[in-house]
């Protein structure tokens with residue numbers, strides 16, 4: 006039966022008519038204990054859904070919808086390695102990347118937990134060589150700089166995590182600096198190359214497919230740069246200055262990366278779910294392998310919760326169904342991610358890929374066009390900065406927006422300098438006060454104020470914008486692991502109910518093919534120009550004219 010025709014969907018439609026009439030002020034007045042009812046804890050995360058436009062009945066109806074769509078069975082399939090990525094005929098086993106080594110998971114007759122831990126051990130040995138200054142460049146000097154080259158899932162996870170966990174540097178004896186390069190146009194790389202010493206620089210080429218043009222273009226530029234400056238033969242350069250991370254060892258070998266310098270993962274790990282694999286190498290370099298394992302343990306903790314908790318208290322499930330409630334029943338199609346901690350600056354960008362590349366789909370698993378909305382538009386920024394940028398729209402614009410507020414409760418508690426920690430702690434409390442104040446105003450509007458007095462219309466706040474607040478006890482590797490896995494499982498749950506495949510990304514392929522054709526025309530091959538639209542052709546001609554100047 007079509008999703009929107011199902012009894013569960015119809016019941017939610019009817020129910021939404023009642024909720025549409027109520028303001029969050031009414032919901033809090035009618036149920037003063039809702040912050041207890043709708044707040045949940047899993048280890049280091051406290052998740053408060055009470056400022057969502059829901060009542061107890063809503064959650065009941067939403068979990069009915071999830072059950073009617075076989076969510077419990079699909080969760081089992083996900084963890085057991087069934088081919089949930091149907092269009093690519095493979096499992097999606099990112100959860101296996103964080104299984105402890107005493108667990109087993111048999112896929113096609115082989116225990117993949119052994120493979121996972123073998124690669125982690127290989128990565129650990131490389132990390133140790135770099136931390137102990139044993140890894141040396143062509144001149145014999147130890148490597149000091151590591152440039153991670155990748156894009157999308159091969160970049161966003163490690164980049165976000167290294168920023169988030171900047172307070173956990175590994176106490177390695179030999180200092181290393183880790184940089185990230187992703188942009189195809191070479192702008193990040195060219196800036197970096199100006200300041201790096203080639204003989205002390207290691208390039209890590211991270212690409213699941215090892216065919217992504219953005220990454221290969223940067224890798225070639227890096228290779229040329231080091232070759233030109235070193236006067237050493239290519240084999241030596243590749244041996245001492247290049248590590249590859251990929252699910253495609255043949256392509257790494259073809260690039261010239263020796264087997265010793267190859268870290269592997271597998272086609273059953275989606276690119277945007279790959280930071281738990283050796284794609285996390287730069288994370289381990291920055292925080293150390295021990296803490297990288299804490300990150301995995303945090304994610305594993307959320308995995309165990311997701312696979313075993315009843316739907317009614319299963320946090321990723323609740324987050325997912327409340328999202329569906331907002332999107333499909335309250336007609337909200339914009340989702341802002343607002344961390345109140347500068348270390349989480351890259352978290353919104355990470356989620357943009359995780360959510361929109363996964364669930365930005367319009368075709369169901371049985372090849373029908375959906376007749377309901379799927380993934381909303383997700384964007385975000387560090388909350389306090391966003392307050393001075395786009396919060397105006399959240400408070401007084403015409404768009405309905407749902408928000409996720411994310412903040413650690415505790416920070417700066419372990420700084421040695423008593424005075425320094427006090428002032429910084431004050432800053433953290435200041436940020437928290439803004440976080441809580443903003444979600445209040447978004448929810449309750451003018452009513453959040455004790456005395457509204459006579460306020461002109463243009464100064465009024467309507468409120469009723471729903472939000473979830475996620476409080477981490479502290480932003481540790483473990484808690485971050487939990488947080489990321491929470492969103493991963495939310496995405497999966499939504500895909501099950503929307504009946505779409507969250508693990509492919511065909512929507513980005515056509516652009517790549519077209520870029521190839523366009524490149525030939527830009528290089529002067531006119532045979533394809535005839536197939537082009539006049540607008541694009543005119544832009545190309547204008548560009549060629551300007552380049553000739």
Ligand code: F6P
Nearest residue numbers: 157158159212213214217276513
């Ligand atoms: O173009 C999209 C995409 O395929 C993402 O899904 C992926 O994370 C990114 O490109 C990078 O791909 P790769 O790791 O194969 O270089």
